[in-house]
Amino acid sequence: MNTNAEFTYKKRLDNIVEKTIEVIESSKEQIFDILEKAKEEVRKLEAQLEELKIQVINVIKEVELCERKEKKSRLKLAFVSKQFGHLSEQAIKEAYEEAKEAQIELALKRREEKELIEKRNELERKLVDNKTIVEKAEKLASQISIALTYLNSDLKEMNTQLEQLKDKQTLSIKIIEAQEEERKRIAREIHDGPAQAMANVLLKSELCEKLIAKDIEQAKIELKNLKDIVQQSLKEVRKIIYDLRPSALDDLGLIPALSRYIKNFSEETGIFVDFTVLSDYKRLSPEIEITCFRVVQEALTNIKKHSKAEHASIKFEFGMRFISIIIKDDGIGFDKENVEQGYGLMGMKERVEILNGKFEISSFKNKGTQIYISIPIRGVEDDQVIGG
Secondary structure, eight states, rough: OOOOHHHHHHHHHHHHHHHHHHHHHHHHHHHHHHHHHHHHHHHHHHHEEEEEHHHHHHHHHHHHHHHHHHHHHHHHHHHHHHHTTSSSSHHHHHHHHHHHHHHHHHHHHHHHHHHHHHHHHHHHHHHHHHHHHHHHHHHHHHHHHHHHHHHHIIIIIHHHTTTOOOOHHHHHHHHHHHHHHHHHHHHHHHHHHHOOOOOOHHHHHHHHHHHSSSSSHHHHHHHHHHHHHHHHHHHHHHHHHHHHOHHHHHOOOOHHHHHHHHHHHHHHHEEEEEEEEEEEEEEHHHHHHHHHHHHHHHHHHHHIIOOOOOEEEEEEEEEHHHHHHEEOOSSOOHHHHHHTTTTTHHHHHHHHHHTTTTTEEOOTSSSSSSEEEEEEOSSOGGEEEEEE
């Protein structure tokens, strides 16, 4: 690249970075504005809810008093009715009036109780919705702040580093490493945050079952539904954590991690996957192992979503210079020229080609799909060979 071309390229990159930062800064201000308004709305709703809860407690007590009063007036009226011939007309009339007033007062208080409870439930739903908005806005604001920090530091420094990083493969591997580090961070955050929070909600729902004193049977039904939802959410969050970064990949290596992933995939989807390693398993460099894992993961996702296959096979072969992977399914196949983008095949191909590998795919309607991958092995020590 000549000097003029390098200057033009650097100038264009600087403009892109500056404009990107401006747009994100503007978006950040809007997100913070939404966040503050949502927080204020949450505070208002919480105050209203506390006040309404006090009103509900008071009206419940009033209803109980009215019920006792109404019961007392009915007993009195029954007594008067039995003594009809021995009491004055005025006494009988007063007993009837007292019973009628007690019934009307009780009916009004019960209606007031019902309306207050409905209002309280509506406020609780609004509060949950607004808290969800706050959580999403906080998460988005945090992500934007991270993006701005990255753009204001690392991305600008990258302009000077580009002159030294002429090797496309070196740069691409660094990008993959950064992506995978981010996946690790997100996995840790989800594990320590939402998963723990949902477990806590489950405990609180069990406590609520013991505390609720009104319509206990219906309350138990609703709380049981809540527990089921939370348990399912907890299961899904843990699955997300595993998909983001399976710990077995770092701890045990590529083949054990894939074996566990494929086993879970088959149990979840009902698609039988035959996983075969045709030679001794070698621990590879992290960028090669994560590339192989992600490619298999994406291929199985495509099989699940699009192929309508009943069976699939994955074969690994560790050679002296290359690792080869063949992924096949007996699904409906497709025209790869028309769906390549939508199936994520370009991303799979780019991952492999960054490592100077080969990515080939063949598919025909109603005849299934086959993916062939070959990646050169670099820096594998002899003592890293593990019996397959």
